[in-house]
Amino acid sequence: MRLQTERLILRSWESRDHAPLATVLGDPEVRRFYPTVATPEQTKAQLDFSIERQAAAGFHFGAAELKSTGQFVGLIGLGYISDETRAAIRGQPPVEIGWQFGKAFWGSGLAPEGARAWLDYGFAVLNLPEIVAFTFAGNLPSQRVMEKIGMVRDADADFEHPRLAPGHPLRSHVVYRIANPSIG
Numbered sequence: 001m002r003l004q005t006e007r008l009i010l011r012s013w014e015s016r017d018h019a020p021l022a023t024v025l026g027d028p029e030v031r032r033f034y035p036t037v038a039t040p041e042q043t044k045a046q047l048d049f050s051i052e053r054q055a056a057a058g059f060h061f062g063a064a065e066l067k068s069t070g071q072f073v074g075l076i077g078l079g080y081i082s083d084e085t086r087a088a089i090r091g092q093p094p095v096e097i098g099w100q101f102g103k104a105f106w107g108s109g110l111a112p113e114g115a116r117a118w119l120d121y122g123f124a125v126l127n128l129p130e131i132v133a134f135t136f137a138g139n140l141p142s143q144r145v146m147e148k149i150g151m152v153r154d155a156d157a158d159f160e161h162p163r164l165a166p167g168h169p170l171r172s173h174v175v176y177r178i179a180n181p182s183i184g
């Protein structure tokens with residue numbers, strides 16, 4: 001899988017992505033709305049899982065690189081929602097869109113640019129009926145990306161993240177959705 005936007009290359013994971021991905025997911029500022037930073041070992045397990053899903057199902061998020069320099073920007077794309085989390089979301093959607101970029105790349109619209117290309121792929125190529133996104137209610141930058149790409153908040157679908165204990169400060173999640181425009 002390889003897509004191009006004006007400034008980005010979006011591609012399938014490769015094992016060489018481990019070190020730069022571990023830097024992004026190990027950064028406390030990038031992970032400020034997650035319960036923990038990811039250790040390099042956790043990133044390796046996540047990457048191995050994504051590569052396996054990619055081989056079995058065609059995609060599971062992916063890497064973003066800057067077209068002009070080849071620099072690794074971060075993780076973005078469509079991914080399968082775990083059974084446990086899916087069960088907590090109204091309508092039990094199978095596929096989400098998500099993003100985590102290195103902070104050197106924040107603030108110039110790169111995430112919405114990449115996300116629009118992934119939405120197009122999800123609708124035109126994969127024929128998905130809808131795509132959802134969810135995040136901690138306090139993660140306003142991520143919700144801005146959802147809004148910029150035309151997703152709409154579904155307040156009735158707000159949920160408490162099942163992987164976090166009751167009372168955890170990051171437990172409350174909001175859901176945004178977008179329907180495939182070519183499926184009436």
Ligand SMILES: CC(C)(COP(=O)(O)OP(=O)(O)OC[C@H]1O[C@@H](n2cnc3c(N)ncnc32)[C@H](O)[C@@H]1OP(=O)(O)O)[C@@H](O)C(=O)NCCC(=O)NCCS
Pocket residue numbers: 029030031033098099100101102105106107108109110111112134135136139140141142144145148
């Ligand atoms: C969410 C994220 C991918 C946005 O990427 P981006 O390429 O910066 O997106 P944009 O440039 O469109 O900016 C989106 C919003 O981020 C915020 N933002 C921009 N620059 C920022 C910075 N340097 N620091 C903090 N927030 C910033 C602004 O609210 C902006 O909205 P605005 O354009 O209306 O001002 C990025 O902030 C990120 O990787 N965050 C950490 C990981 C994360 O929380 N992922 C989402 C998990 S659900």
